[in-house]
Every structure is written in structure tokens, then in C-alpha cells.
Amino acid sequence: MSDRVRDKSEADSEADSNDSVWKSERGVADWVSGERRREQRRSEQRRLLAELLPFGEDEEFRFVDLGAGTGAAARAVLDYYPRSSAVLADFSPQMREQAAIALGDYAGRYVYLEYDLRGGPWPEVASAGVPAVITSLCVHHLPDERKGELFAEIFAHLTPGGWYLNFDAVSTDDPLVAATWKLANDRQDPETAARQANLSPEERLRHENHLRHMIPLEPQLELLRAAGFEGIDLYWKQLDFVIYGGRRPAVAG
Numbered sequence: 599m600s601d602r603v604r605d606k607s608e609a610d611s612e613a614d615s616n617d618s619v620w621k622s623e624r625g626v627a628d629w630v631s632g633e634r635r636r637e638q639r640r641s642e643q644r645r646l647l648a649e650l651l652p653f654g655e656d657e658e659f660r661f662v663d664l665g666a667g668t669g670a671a672a673r674a675v676l677d678y679y680p681r682s683s684a685v686l687a688d689f690s691p692q693m694r695e696q697a698a699i700a701l702g703d704y705a706g707r708y709v710y711l712e713y714d715l716r717g718g719p720w721p722e723v724a725s726a727g728v729p730a731v732i733t734s735l736c737v738h739h740l741p742d743e744r745k746g747e748l749f750a751e752i753f754a755h756l757t758p759g760g761w762y763l764n765f766d767a768v769s770t771d772d773p774l775v776a777a778t779w780k781l782a783n784d785r786q787d788p789e790t791a792a793r794q795a796n797l798s799p800e801e802r803l804r805h806e807n808h809l810r811h812m813i814p815l816e817p818q819l820e821l822l823r824a825a826g827f828e829g830i831d832l833y834w835k836q837l838d839f840v841i842y843g844g845r846r847p848a849v850a851g
């Protein structure tokens with residue numbers, strides 16, 4: 599059994615630690631301290647997520663970023679489409695504080711709202727429908743039933759023809775695949791590999807929280823199909839990281 603699979607089953611038996619990880623000064627400070635280094639490795643996929651959206655580069659549109667954190671995904675879209683504006687939403691006051699710093703150059707182009715992915719009311723400002731919703735590195739924090747409900751809520755709040763894209767990590771049920779992902783990930787990022795071999799209690803909590811509800815790719819695509827999306831694809835993949843998504847049909851059918 600791989601470390602990742604073993605860690606996941608151990609973590610499953612513990613209480614959900616999402617709040618203690620993401621609503622803690624220390625947990626968020628720890629996460630933010632590694633953000634610049636992590637984002638350097640993600641610039642290609644951040645940009646691709648923006649490129650996948652079917653807007654003209656000068657088009658004016660509003661999009662929603664759920665579980666937005668410091669806005670790394672939203673910033674990529676705001677950069678690519680200079681006339682776009684964003685509704686960012688997250689449940690963590692600490693992440694929203696960090697976002698105010700990271701989004702300093704985007705003043706006037708975004709609003710940042712409180713929202714709980716586990717079932718909070720949809721951001722009011724976007725209740726009339728938006729042409730794009732993105733999520734990044736947060737759907738894996740939700741139990742499977744809620745993942746499906748969230749996809750259905752996103753579908754319901756997209757205007758016809760609107761797109762949903764998700765950048766996230768996935769797991770695998772195959773220990774050989776898990777070991778192969780780990781080998782390549784460790785070679786590409788030896789610093790993280792060294793740190794994972796010697797985690798502090800806070801880092802271990804965050805690592806376990808990260809794995810708790812992570813599932814393979816295919817059931818997530820199935821949830822998108824069940825929600826009614828079309829054009830569903832795995833638009834990008836590298837080892838355990840993926841971008842998938844789909845579109846609300848342009849004509850109700």
C-alpha cells in the first residue's frame with residue numbers, strides 16, 4: 599500500500615479538520631509562506647485555465663472563483679482578460695485577509711465574499727447567473743456527495759453556454775500509479791519531498807486534510823455528467839494534477 603493510500607485511510611477515521619486548517623492564523627501563514635514557490639511551478643496551468651474560457655481577450659464579463667484563497671486562479675483570469683471582473687468567495691477570514699494583499703493591483707475589479715463550499719448560500723452578487731465559474735485546489739476538500747451537489751449548484755448558476763473549470767489534485771486506486779506519481783513529483787520538487795519526510799504537526803494536519811476527500815478523476819467527471827454539463831473533458835493533466843470541466847448547454851434541452 600502506498601504512503602498516500604495509507605495516509606488517506608488513516609485520515610478518514612479522524613474528524614474533518616478543514617476548519618482548523620483553513621481558519622487558523624498559523625495554518626494559513628504556513629500555507630501562504632510556500633505559495634510563491636508553488637505558484638512558480640503552476641504558471642502554465644494557471645494560464646491554460648484562462649485560455650480555455652471562450653471569451654474574447656477584450657470582452658467584459660464577470661466570473662466566480664469558489665474557495666478562492668488568495669486568488670491565484672482568479673488573478674490568472676483577470677490578467678488574461680483585462681476587462682473581466684471577479685467574484686471571489688471563501689469561508690476563511692484568514693485567507694481573505696491574505697487575498698487583500700495578493701489582490702492589491704486588482705482593486706475595483708473584484709469583490710470578495712464569505713461562502714461555505716459545504717453548502718453556504720450562493721454569492722448574492724452572482725445569483726442572476728455568470729458565464730464562468732472556476733475552482734482551484736478546493737473541491738478535494740469536500741465529501742463526494744457534496745462535490746456532486748456543488749457541481750449541480752454551479753450548473754444552475756451558469757448562464758446558458760457558461761463554463762465551469764476546476765484545477766485540482768486527484769487520487770488513484772492503483773498503488774503502482776501512486777508510487778509512479780510520487781517518484782516523478784519528488785524528482786521535480788525535491789524541496790517538498792524533503793519537507794514531507796519530516797512534517798511538523800501543523801503540516802501533517804494539513805497534509806491529512808488534503809487527502810481526506812480526494813478521489814480519482816473518473817468519478818468527478820461522472821458527477822459533472824450527472825449535473826448536466828456538456829463538453830466535459832480532462833483538459834490538462836500532469837501526474838496527480840488535473841484541469842477538467844464542461845459547459846452548461848447553450849440551449850436548454
Ligand SMILES: C[S@@+](CC[C@H](N)C(=O)[O-])C[C@H]1O[C@@H](n2cnc3c(N)ncnc32)[C@H](O)[C@@H]1O
Pocket residue numbers: 616620664665666667668669670671687688689690693713714715716733734735736739
Ligand atoms: C489549497 S487552498 C486553494 C486556494 C486557491 N483556490 C488557490 O488555487 O490557490 C484551499 C482553499 O479552499 C478554502 N476552503 C476549504 N474549505 C472550504 C469551505 N468549506 N468553504 C469555502 N472555502 C473553503 C480554503 O479556505 C482555501 O482558501
